[in-house]
Amino acid sequence: MVSIDTFRKTALSFEGTEEKPHFDRVAFKVVGQRIFATIKENDHTANMKISINDQAIYCSFNPKTVYAVPNEFGLQGWTTFELENLPFELVSDALLTAYNDVIISTNKSKFNR
Secondary structure, three states, rough: OOHHHHHHHHHHHOOOEEEEOOEEEEEEEEEOEEEEEEEEEEOOOEEEEEOOHHHHHHOOOOOOOOOOOOOHHHOOOOEEEEHHHHHHHHHHHHHHHHHHHHHHHHHHHHOOO
């Protein structure tokens, strides 16, 4: 089980990460870049933006507790993680994956100018 507090501390431990309100959620983003994760405290879920390939891998852990967001965002890699039912190692690995995707895409855009 991963608590909201543990999720928040882990997300904020990544360099350059800030926390901002995002509709009915709290978002975590790299300063000046895009959101890589959100949490919804009242239902104890997190959504993370990962690649479609990574989404398939994480969802294979248990499709009842890790699944694509059920709309067009899910088709873009946004994935829901039910924090109460998952080990910390899986959630922290997914968070790092989502964070690194932002960092990598930022660096690619700097070099493609």
